[in-house]
Amino acid sequence: MVSSFSSPFPVAEALKKEGLSQADYDEICRRLGRAPNRAELGMFGVMWSEHCCYRNSRPLLSQFPTSGPRILVGPGENAGVVDLGEGQRLAFKIESHNHPSAVEPFQGAATGVGGILRDIFTMGARPIALLNALRFGPLEDPRNVGLMEGVVAGIAHYGNCVGVPTVGGEVAFDASYSGNPLVNAMALGLMETEEIVCAGARGVGYPVVYVGSTTGRDGMGGASFASAELSEASLDDRPAVQVGDPFLEKGLIEACLEAFQSGDVVAAQDMGAAGLTCSCSEMAAKGGLGIELDLDKVPARESGMSAYEFLLSESQERMLFVVKPGREQDLMARFTRWGLQAAVVGRVLEDNVVRVLQHGEVAAEVPASALADDTPINHHELLAEPPAAIQEHWRWNEAHLPPASAAGIALAEGTLSWGDVLLRLLDDPTIASKRWVYRQYDHQVQANTVVPPGGADASVVRLRPQQGDGSLAASRRGVAAVVDCPNRWVALDPERGGMAAVAEAARNLSCVGAEPLAVTDNLNFPSPDTDTGYWQLALACRGLSTACTALSTPVTGGNVSLYNETRLPDGTMQPIHPTPVVGMVGLVHDLDHVTGQAWREAGDAIWLLGVPLEAGADHADGRVSLAGSSYLQVIHGSVTGRPPAIDLDLECGVQAFLRRAIAAGLVRSAHDLSDGGLAVAAAEACLAAGLGAHLEIPAGSARPDRLLFAEGGARILVSVAPEQTIAWQEALDRAEADTPGAVPARCLGVVSADPELSISQAGTPLLQLPLSVMRERYEQAIPSRMGVDLPPSC
Numbered sequence: 001m002v003s004s005f006s007s008p009f010p011v012a013e014a015l016k017k018e019g020l021s022q023a024d025y026d027e028i029c030r031r032l033g034r035a036p037n038r039a040e041l042g043m044f045g046v047m048w049s050e051h052c053c054y055r056n057s058r059p060l061l062s063q064f065p066t067s068g069p070r071i072l073v074g075p076g077e078n079a080g081v082v083d084l085g086e087g088q089r090l091a092f093k094i095e096s097h098n099h100p101s102a103v104e105p106f107q108g109a110a111t112g113v114g115g116i117l118r119d120i121f122t123m124g125a126r127p128i129a130l131l132n133a134l135r136f137g138p139l140e141d142p143r144n145v146g147l148m149e150g151v152v153a154g155i156a157h158y159g160n161c162v163g164v165p166t167v168g169g170e171v172a173f174d175a176s177y178s179g180n181p182l183v184n185a186m187a188l189g190l191m192e193t194e195e196i197v198c199a200g201a202r203g204v205g206y207p208v209v210y211v212g213s214t215t216g217r218d219g220m221g222g223a224s225f226a227s228a229e230l231s232e233a234s235l236d237d238r239p240a241v242q243v244g245d246p247f248l249e250k251g252l253i254e255a256c257l258e259a260f261q262s263g264d265v266v267a268a269q270d271m272g273a274a275g276l277t278c279s280c281s282e283m284a285a286k287g288g289l290g291i292e293l294d295l296d297k298v299p300a301r302e303s304g305m306s307a308y309e310f311l312l313s314e315s316q317e318r319m320l321f322v323v324k325p326g327r328e329q330d331l332m333a334r335f336t337r338w339g340l341q342a343a344v345v346g347r348v349l350e351d352n353v354v355r356v357l358q359h360g361e362v363a364a365e366v367p368a369s370a371l372a373d374d375t376p377i378n379h380h381e382l383l384a385e386p387p388a389a390i391q392e393h394w395r396w397n398e399a400h401l402p403p404a405s406a407a408g409i410a411l412a413e414g415t416l417s418w419g420d421v422l423l424r425l426l427d428d429p430t431i432a433s434k435r436w437v438y439r440q441y442d443h444q445v446q447a448n449t450v451v452p453p454g455g456a457d458a459s460v461v462r463l464r465p466q467q468g469d470g471s472l473a474a475s476r477r478g479v480a481a482v483v484d485c486p487n488r489w490v491a492l493d494p495e496r497g498g499m500a501a502v503a504e505a506a507r508n509l510s511c512v513g514a515e516p517l518a519v520t521d522n523l524n525f526p527s528p529d530t531d532t533g534y535w536q537l538a539l540a541c542r543g544l545s546t547a548c549t550a551l552s553t554p555v556t557g558g559n560v561s562l563y564n565e566t567r568l569p570d571g572t573m574q575p576i577h578p579t580p581v582v583g584m585v586g587l588v589h590d591l592d593h594v595t596g597q598a599w600r601e602a603g604d605a606i607w608l609l610g611v612p613l614e615a616g617a618d619h620a621d622g623r624v625s626l627a628g629s630s631y632l633q634v635i636h637g638s639v640t641g642r643p644p645a646i647d648l649d650l651e652c653g654v655q656a657f658l659r660r661a662i663a664a665g666l667v668r669s670a671h672d673l674s675d676g677g678l679a680v681a682a683a684e685a686c687l688a689a690g691l692g693a694h695l696e697i698p699a700g701s702a703r704p705d706r707l708l709f710a711e712g713g714a715r716i717l718v719s720v721a722p723e724q725t726i727a728w729q730e731a732l733d734r735a736e737a738d739t740p741g742a743v744p745a746r747c748l749g750v751v752s753a754d755p756e757l758s759i760s761q762a763g764t765p766l767l768q769l770p771l772s773v774m775r776e777r778y779e780q781a782i783p784s785r786m787g788v789d790l791p792p793s794c
Helices: 011-018 022-032 038-047 098-103 105-121 142-162 232-240 246-262 275-287 307-312 328-337 368-372 388-394 418-426 487-492 494-511 531-550 630-636 648-663 677-689 704-709 722-738 771-786
Strands: 071-073 080-085 088-096 125-136 166-173 182-191 207-212 265-270 290-294 318-323 341-349 353-358 361-367 408-411 414-416 459-462 478-484 515-524 555-561 565-567 573-575 579-588 605-610 669-672 692-697 715-720 745-752 756-761 764-770
Touching: 011 022, 011 038, 022 038, 022 368, 038 275, 038 307, 038 361, 038 368, 080 515, 080 555, 080 579, 088 105, 088 125, 088 478, 088 515, 088 579, 098 105, 098 142, 098 182, 105 125, 105 142, 105 182, 105 246, 105 265, 125 142, 125 246, 125 459, 125 478, 125 579, 142 166, 142 182, 142 246, 142 771, 166 459, 166 478, 182 478, 182 515, 182 579, 207 246, 207 290, 207 328, 246 265, 246 318, 246 328, 265 275, 275 290, 275 307, 275 318, 275 341, 275 353, 275 368, 307 353, 307 361, 318 328, 328 341, 353 368, 361 368, 388 487, 408 418, 418 630, 418 677, 418 704, 418 764, 418 771, 478 494, 487 494, 487 531, 487 579, 494 515, 494 531, 494 579, 494 648, 494 669, 494 715, 515 531, 531 579, 531 648, 605 648, 605 722, 630 704, 648 715, 648 722, 669 677, 677 692, 677 704, 677 715, 677 756, 677 771, 704 756, 704 764, 715 722, 756 771, 764 771
Parallel strands: 088 555, 125 166, 290 353, 515 555, 692 756
Antiparallel strands: 071 080, 080 088, 088 182, 125 182, 207 318, 207 341, 265 318, 290 341, 353 361, 408 414, 459 478, 478 579, 515 579, 565 573, 605 715, 605 745, 669 715, 692 745, 756 764
């Protein structure tokens, strides 16, 4: 029985603070057989929040494929783990820190990095790489500039100081993210322990040990805060944003890996969202046991903290272990040597409860399963057909565009040449160079980064041989990683957008020669309480599931971040574009054949693999379109239309062929066609190489803007050396003989030593631009809007 330690409190006010409903309160009373005290209500508030228990999304997540021949740990643990062969195993995970970054961008982003790193080394893996997916409002608004500066600085500070390279990511901009930026952090780590360290408690009577930093009042109620919409009043929730210490976390990494290798730790849990409440309840629930926690023994940095404050604090750099009896003193000595706190704070119980003591009394006692396992589900009715606004978007077609000719597009201010269109696209911050961002990150620390940021379609990190393994095979292998999401497409068609996110991630891995293995996802969505919001979430999950199944990339876990919307001063809600970010990892079997996006030599032939350029000129083939394209948004100021259909069979065929060709040494460069279509992809390859290109696109009835700027999946631009022409054609012939139509291919032109990009159609020039002019627009787009100077890259 709980003591009378807590005094009565105003229930209605407390429910609002914890984000709980009256129905939730009634259910809590039913489960406890009594009314909860204030500390217990806070525990339920954080553990029953969307951030912790996925009460709106859990039924949708169950449709994801989660098993496969390389999957060692799937959803439910701190991170997923895949088998890389050669005795190596990779842990990886993605998490969001959106709302904290909105109100305190530096610390919100920094602690997001710290939290995802703890998910990795809690498994017994040494972090080897970081990536991030960021979304901001337009940089013409100074508030968005400030948010971006703070977020990038926070990511750089934590990653650089802790000594883990930030090797890649993506950044996009849209007005829907104004006031509610998205900050998703992904981490990868190599297992250093023979046994994967899991979270489920074992051993009745085993000691529970707290290690790391002290507990304070920072981060109070962070999980509940992350599960509500933002408003002007959200600035008052700054205490819900944690403060991180990357140098302390570096010590925590080393101490934890030493402790795990000793075999003394039988279970481990990071204290992230919901702090002590989450770590205790999840360890107990996963182990089918209970945990007793004595708050008087928890290292604290502030005096007079209540049970509520201890239990809900999200102070950073803290872990909770279950340790073999008799080994706790040796284990704690390891942590004190690293300048960390360590204390025995409880024990494992036979009964499945979380019992919290303070000042010799029971401050809280709750069934562990009620907090972390048997949690509520919010049921929603799925719309039988797309919302009316979406159906209206789908009625758009290219006939709504102004007339176009070889000279350009007819706009109100006059004809805009295709060269000027390309320059405007290269000046769009979503497409433009992100060098201002990644030059702030240390991407070479640990000396394993094979391709620097911006050098290829995916990041590649060298896999060092296991200790004592000097085999050549191990030293030549690598792991590739990428984060992707076409948020405009998801906003217009969540199912196709979800499929496209998976397909593009796999395509980017294939472009560097990596075999796609598995996915971790971060589902950033607005409120699911509206019909449209839930429809977006449900259809996107369906698309993700379909594509992951088709591409054999199971989902090992991830994060759901809902209620990403801002309450404007007039009371209306501004939802973000639904943004299901896909983090995907792949295996590089031979680093000698990693392929970048830059042309390599003048004279190399340029080929387009995949959906032909002329596809869909009569709208019968919906795999390539201007609908939902960057061109439509940047040039015509419109986000509308139905995004292209995703041909997953073609994706599989084209990507598998490309990986085989790269492994055979037939391909010198590879770059997928995404934002901006063919013209932007060609321009990016030119700028990356400092070489020009001359392209001749086929004659036909398609509009020039469709040929140049249309978007669609399963399209990759590759370059092939002249001496490989015969072998390349033979490889294409074999692919056609094996599966007719599986790998459409067309030679479009040649790499040139002349520093310009020229594109013609049937001998008629469409655009001709010097690299110097393109580079100025491409590299200065973000710095000029940020009000900073960025030295030229070359």
